[in-house]
Every structure is written in structure tokens, then in C-alpha cells.
Amino acid sequence: SQQGEEDPQALSIQEGENATMNCSYKTSINNLQWYRQNSGRGLVHLILIRSNEREKHSGRLRVTLDTSKKSSSLLITASRAADTASYFCATISGSRLTFGEGTQLTVNP
């Protein structure tokens, strides 16, 4: 079974709105990472948050981590049509990095 599970599976918003995606995981982690995948391409790393961090920012991205609830959220502010992609969270459990099923984000112009 997947270590991380994203919610929702799909999200459709208008350009300019904010998008929030959530990730839950099962076991203790060293860090949690968020990736983006455009259709037909490999994944691109967005942001890494360590287990002793609670919040991290990168441009229009904001990631939070709640280790007591074993959950993380990715917020994309002021979304653009170019943000349309699948977004995955990934966690290291043991030595391997495992991914959730992803959230498909569609930003309508």
C-alpha cells in the first residue's frame, strides 16, 4: 500500500484562486517531499520539509507538516493555468522514497 495518500484525487479551480492539496502518511518520516508531474513527463521536485519543520515557503508554494496527525498540505496561491499538473507527496520510510497516488489539479483560464 502507498505510504502517502493525497486528497482530493482531483481539483478544478479558476485562475487566480488558491489550491490546497493534502497528504496523509502512515509511519514516522525523516522528511516529506512534494513533486509535480506534467502530462507525459517525469516528476519535478518542488519542496522538501523536514520532520522538525512545521512550515516552509517557496515562491507561491506553502507547505505545512503536522507530524502528530501524520499529514501535510501544499498550498499554491494565485494559481495560473500553467500550474495544471499532477501533484504527489513522497515520504522516506526506511530507505525508500514512496509516493502517493497524486492530486490532478486543473486551473481554468
Place this chain on the structure above:
Amino acid sequence: GAGVSQSPSNKVTEKGKDVELRCDPISGHTALYWYRQSLGQGLEFLIYFQGNSAPDKSGLPSDRFSAERTGGSVSTLTIQRTQQEDSAVYLCASSLAWDSPLHFGNGTRLTVT
């Protein structure tokens, strides 16, 4: 600089044939992963190489699948006697260390007819 390179980008093969997929990681990256992704799905872990340690092969779905990493650099994933359910995109990724972000190639799309 050069990213992770995978070849071929597309492969169509007949059921029962063997295929070899290649991954050239970023130079100096000690960790290398193979994942499989079916259409619209998440990533399924296959195998993980870290430096000179024994690889973590626990994700390989059957003994028809094998992978090696020569000289700590290039890796090949071999699928013997391919089946239609092997059709997927095979993604390779490398990272500087075991807990560092991954850099992905664009994958090999395998179609078994």
C-alpha cells in the same frame, strides 16, 4: 548541467520478448531509483540502489524483472518474457544522497502487444 537520461523514450515489443531499459543518472548521485507508473496512477516503487550497498529489490513484481547498476553509475532494468500487464511508463530517478530530492528522467513508455 545534464539531467537524468533514459533510453529509449518509447519501446513497443511483442509479448514474450525481453526488453532492456537504460538510465544515465546525474554524475555524482549515489542513489538511483526505478519506478513504474500506469496511466493516471501513482508511482510504484521497483528497486533502489544506494552507493555500494546491496540494492533494495523488494518492489520488483516478479522474477522476470531485474536491474543492475554498473560502476555506481548507469543502470539497466531488464524485463524478461514481457507480458501485456508490463505496459507502463518506467521512470528512473537519482539523488545526491538517500534523503535528498530526486531528479527524474522523462521515462520509457513500454507497450507490450
